Amino acid sequence: MAAPSVSCGAAVPYRLFLAGRVSFAREQGLWKAAASGLQTGTRCQILRLKHSPAVTTTKNVAALRRESYTVDFIKKQIEEFNIGKRHLANMMGEDPETFTQEDVDASLSMGFSRQEYWNGLPCPPPGDLPDPRDRTQGSCIAGRFFTSGPAGEALTELIHVVFWRLLEKTAGPYVVHLRLGAVLPPGGEGHLETCRGDMCQEHRRAITYLFPSGLFEKRARPIMKHPEEIFPKQRAVQWGEDGRPFHFLFYTGKQSYYSLMHEAYGKVLHAEERQDQLRAKGLFSEKSKSKDLIGSRWLIKEELEEMLVEKLSDQDYAQFIRLLERLSALPCDAAEEEFVGRFRRTVTVQSKKHLIEPLQYDEQGMAFSTGQGKRKTANAEAVVYGHGSGKIEINGVDYLLYFPVTQDREQLMFPFHFLDRLGKHDVTCTVSGGGRSSQAGAIRLAMSRALCSFITEDEVEWMRQAGLLTTDPRVRERKKPGQEGARRKFTWKKR
Amino acid sequence: SLPPVLRFPCAVHQLLDPGRFSHLGTQAPQCPVAHLDNQVPTERTRAISRTLENDPAKHGEQHVGQHYNISIQELKTVFPHGLPPRFVMQVKTFNEACLMVRKPALELLHYLKNTNFAHPAVRYVLYGEKGTGKTLSLCHIIHFCAKQDWLILHIPDAHLWVKNCRDLLQSTYNKQRFDQPLEASIWLKNFKTANERFLSQIKVQDKYVWNKRESTEKGSPLAEVVEQGIMRVRNATDAVGIVLKELKRQSSLGVFRLLVAVDGVNALWGRTTLKREDKSPITPEELALIYNLRKMVKNDWQGGAIVLTVSQTGSLFKPRKAYLPQELLGKEGFDTLDPFIPILVSNYNPKEFEGCIQYYLENNWLQHEKAHTEEGKKELLFLSNRNPGLLERLCAYL
Numbered sequence: 001m002a003a004p005s006v007s008c009g010a011a012v013p014y015r016l017f018l019a020g021r022v023s024f025a026r027e028q029g030l031w032k033a034a035a036s037g038l039q040t041g042t043r044c045q046i047l048r049l050k051h052s053p054a055v056t057t058t059k060n061v062a063a064l065r066r067e068s069y070t071v072d073f074i075k076k077q078i079e080e081f082n083i084g085k086r087h088l089a090n091m092m093g094e095d096p097e098t099f100t101q102e103d104v105d106a107s108l109s110m111g112f113s114r115q116e117y118w119n120g121l122p123c124p125p126p127g128d129l130p131d132p133r134d135r136t137q138g139s140c141i142a143g144r145f146f147t148s149g150p151a152g153e154a155l156t157e158l159i160h161v162v163f164w165r166l167l168e169k170t171a172g173p174y175v176v177h178l179r180l181g182a183v184l185p186p187g188g189e190g191h192l193e194t195c196r197g198d199m200c201q202e203h204r205r206a207i208t209y210l211f212p213s214g215l216f217e218k219r220a221r222p223i224m225k226h227p228e229e230i231f232p233k234q235r236a237v238q239w240g241e242d243g244r245p246f247h248f249l250f251y252t253g254k255q256s257y258y259s260l261m262h263e264a265y266g267k268v269l270h271a272e273e274r275q276d277q278l279r280a281k282g283l284f285s286e287k288s289k290s291k292d293l294i295g296s297r298w299l300i301k302e303e304l305e306e307m308l309v310e311k312l313s314d315q316d317y318a319q320f321i322r323l324l325e326r327l328s329a330l331p332c333d334a335a336e337e338e339f340v341g342r343f344r345r346t347v348t349v350q351s352k353k354h355l356i357e358p359l360q361y362d363e364q365g366m367a368f369s370t371g372q373g374k375r376k377t378a379n380a381e382a383v384v385y386g387h388g389s390g391k392i393e394i395n396g397v398d399y400l401l402y403f404p405v406t407q408d409r410e411q412l413m414f415p416f417h418f419l420d421r422l423g424k425h426d427v428t429c430t431v432s433g434g435g436r437s438s439q440a441g442a443i444r445l446a447m448s449r450a451l452c453s454f455i456t457e458d459e460v461e462w463m464r465q466a467g468l469l470t471t472d473p474r475v476r477e478r479k480k481p482g483q484e485g486a487r488r489k490f491t492w493k494k495r
Numbered sequence: 496s497l498p499p500v501l502r503f504p505c506a507v508h509q510l511l512d513p514g515r516f517s518h519l520g521t522q523a524p525q526c527p528v529a530h531l532d533n534q535v536p537t538e539r540t541r542a543i544s545r546t547l548e549n550d551p552a553k554h555g556e557q558h559v560g561q562h563y564n565i566s567i568q569e570l571k572t573v574f575p576h577g578l579p580p581r582f583v584m585q586v587k588t589f590n591e592a593c594l595m596v597r598k599p600a601l602e603l604l605h606y607l608k609n610t611n612f613a614h615p616a617v618r619y620v621l622y623g624e625k626g627t628g629k630t631l632s633l634c635h636i637i638h639f640c641a642k643q644d645w646l647i648l649h650i651p652d653a654h655l656w657v658k659n660c661r662d663l664l665q666s667t668y669n670k671q672r673f674d675q676p677l678e679a680s681i682w683l684k685n686f687k688t689a690n691e692r693f694l695s696q697i698k699v700q701d702k703y704v705w706n707k708r709e710s711t712e713k714g715s716p717l718a719e720v721v722e723q724g725i726m727r728v729r730n731a732t733d734a735v736g737i738v739l740k741e742l743k744r745q746s747s748l749g750v751f752r753l754l755v756a757v758d759g760v761n762a763l764w765g766r767t768t769l770k771r772e773d774k775s776p777i778t779p780e781e782l783a784l785i786y787n788l789r790k791m792v793k794n795d796w797q798g799g800a801i802v803l804t805v806s807q808t809g810s811l812f813k814p815r816k817a818y819l820p821q822e823l824l825g826k827e828g829f830d831t832l833d834p835f836i837p838i839l840v841s842n843y844n845p846k847e848f849e850g851c852i853q854y855y856l857e858n859n860w861l862q863h864e865k866a867h868t869e870e871g872k873k874e875l876l877f878l879s880n881r882n883p884g885l886l887e888r889l890c891a892y893l
Binding site: 423 | 874
């Protein structure tokens, strides 16, 4: 049977593939057993049935090996994806040509009415469910969502099959491919769309069951992306029929890396030669190259590995970067600059751009600004007035009485002292939750955020670098069972 | 490009560290103020922080924010037990006792100067938040009265009499009440030091029998009663009671002027932490000292004044944020003390704050390089919010 690959390490994408690893007979046996349990139709029943003793939990060693996808398979995935995208665009009512990936993601998360689709599309009435056991369809299990009764059974069957497979194979993540909708236009190729939306009760339940959107783990939610992004890049076979490798550097072991080094060094030599010629002619002029190097950084090792689809060592990477720097130091022409540019990524100088609210004015004409802050479980909101004498009032109480500890008052002092505006602003704030230290930290953050409206952009950047504008992400770590606290273990007793 | 900025450390001693915190870049540490180099600025600072007027009677509005000196001998006579402990340490360190002239004290002095001694004694209550200077204002008043030759009846902290008493004896005079021999004897000793010259002049007007062998005749000087209390510790509480009674009686006659100064008067009407042998709590009335003191604080005598302070610091079972007389005295105390003149003691105003900082700088108390800069002063201002007690504690680290 065709064995489309198991994706390893990838997120469970929306398009799921079922690997046909199990023997046919066993499958059938369990299928019958499962089918008998279907009458009840409740979820827990089905699940209970899954844990039958026939399910073995031996380590599936073969599945752990990285599976390779064939080139044809990837091509087919890409075609399917494109078609699915077009259908999605049609359903959304957008132009298929300009339907970008963001729109795909947006529509997936929003959902749309399935009915619209069915009403619009000239589709054969959904009647025949392809046999789940039929492996000839590239091991895809077709499912469909209908509004009729018998289809509900089909759906539950589908759910059953999916989960049976998933549970049976405990080793490694499995990819289950569901074709939703009666996807049998004459071509046999399926549409790929996700549907959530306005359907009848049981189907909606089915969808939320299959594609639960209540998942906290974002990587577990259904996604629809270009196959290039989902399937990891793999190298095609490097040698021909006669066993002779294609590339002349194959026997170095890292052919792409060495060929890249070769190419780069060739360019370096070329540039140096040109430079010598220019010098000889006397037309040599110093050109500064710094402008394209600012605002960008070299590729990191992981990115380079990904680009070359090869493992590199740290020394290799360092050598490569040194060579590129040498190349960029020489006066280059456009081709060489483009070559170097392939290995640079832009870096935004102001990595954090957050909105600065404009000043608000109250009845007396006094400028003020609000800010909110959090620390551990304390929430604070601060209102900073433009002109004042340095008074701070917290929950109606003076800050001296509210924070008798000097450390807390120092925390409050930090933003003002940093900006040299110690006696110039009045603050009124409210705070709740947390302890004394976290309340102080929360108020500090709220005040800094409110102060952003009064100061220049440079000062905002300095504050950000000082750490005044970042919410402290540290929260109390949970206590684990078997340990006394979050990290502390029970006393070890020898006997 | 962007200047270097470091994370803000939390400890006080790192707070004003030069070069650690400033976002203007690292600063070179500056030399501490050298008195030898420049005399002129110190003269000017002296003008701000000190005054040469050492007589409280002559203090006026123009002296607000300035410190005046009390000589050490006077200190020993007038304040054997009255000063707050931190102030005593400061006196020992600086080798001089300087009190700041402040507005609440000036107000009280004004009232005291204009008292009519024919009328019943007026009660003044100094109240305010913790650390604002109530006790030291009281000391200022006491100094004034001592200079004016009043008889000072100063109870440094009434809270000490309602807690942490090891030995409670059943009173010999009245079976229901309890004696506190230790506290009473200590107080009698200090009272003797403070009012030495009066004790021989005042004559007792009753006969008091201590026990089978000892008694004090009518007409004998009060010093004898005090001696008796000091020597026979068991009778100390009764001696105190006698002293109070006599003084009250005789001040109305106009022989001398009496100042009753009690710090922490809210202890008289609160609760105590003392328990009987059967672990039942004792109310303040059952303590003989408190009972007699309550009689003293009533305004049914003439020829003097009563200056009181309510404070939360030593109080029992009172919330930290309470500072108003109503909250601290309770209903019973408030009713007893009513009517009184409340005087609010608040944090320093900017001028006083400046004066205080200058005083510390003059005595080379603030060793930190940034202490005499404007930024340093602003930081101290913010951190202490001009609270005298807090400022003193903060400066202790610098």
